[in-house]
Amino acid sequence: MVIRNVRNFAFMDTIYYEAHKNLYINLTNRCSSDCVFCIRNFADGVYGYDLRLSREPTTEEVIEALEELNLSKYREIVFTGLGEPTLRFDVVLAVTRWLKSRNIRVRLDTNGQAALINPGRDVVLELKAAGIDSISVSLNAESEEKYNKLCRPTHENAYSAVLDFVKEARKAGISIRVTVVNVPEIDLEKCKKLADELGSGFHIRTLSEAASKEI
Numbered sequence: 319m320v321i322r323n324v325r326n327f328a329f330m331d332t333i334y335y336e337a338h339k340n341l342y343i344n345l346t347n348r349c350s351s352d353c354v355f356c357i358r359n360f361a362d363g364v365y366g367y368d369l370r371l372s373r374e375p376t377t378e379e380v381i382e383a384l385e386e387l388n389l390s391k392y393r394e395i396v397f398t399g400l401g402e403p404t405l406r407f408d409v410v411l412a413v414t415r416w417l418k419s420r421n422i423r424v425r426l427d428t429n430g431q432a433a434l435i436n437p438g439r440d441v442v443l444e445l446k447a448a449g450i451d452s453i454s455v456s457l458n459a460e461s462e463e464k465y466n467k468l469c470r471p472t473h474e475n476a477y478s479a480v481l482d483f484v485k486e487a488r489k490a491g492i493s494i495r496v497t498v499v500n501v502p503e504i505d506l507e508k509c510k511k512l513a514d515e516l517g518s519g520f521h522i523r524t525l526s527e528a529a530s531k532e533i
């Protein structure tokens with residue numbers, strides 16, 4: 319695996335890295351949740367990569383960095399990071415458009431709260447229009463009560479917003495899956511049933527995968 323850094327960054331932050339034959343993009347360390355299992359509470363990154371940003375990269379800086387790579391060798395480019403990518407929604411959209419103009423497959427890993435983070439915008443339609451291929455949403459609970467306890471979202475009604483986001487993405491024809499962390503507090507069977515009702519794919523992650531939001 320290779321770590322590359324954005325040029326001209328005062329502290330040479332890692333804004334992308336390779337893993338699982340994918341390229342992961344790290345746009346922010348901020349998040350609208352504070353999950354009890356979040357890697358940010360325990361480490362500075364994943365696989366020995368320090369993903370703490372001294373500042374958030376601009377669209378131009380991300381594209382400039384990606385331009386130096388052979389992007390076609392990756393299975394997909396994934397917005398993930400040590401934080402919630404949709405807090406940088408316009409950057410996600412712009413970089414997605416740029417990647418899709420080069421026929422590169424693009425995935426968004428998200429907590430599903432984009433509509434609350436970006437009020438007044440039709441976030442799913444904007445993602446669809448940008449060309450996003452698939453979305454992976456951290457569901458992590460079979461009920462609002464448990465979600466609030468485990469994910470500690472900033473926004474009220476976050477759980478219903480997550481469910482709406484999944485439904486809307488499916489309706490828009492975007493490939494969608496929900497993920498849950500394999501910890502005793504979460505009822506995996508109930509989450510799987512919920513995923514089926516939502517018409518979504520379903521994936522169980524280990525705690526370390528959940529922390530990194532990868533796979």
Ligand code: SF4
Nearest residue numbers: 349351352353356429
């Ligand atoms: S695990 Fe993901 S959604 Fe939860 S606080 Fe961390 S970055 Fe945010």
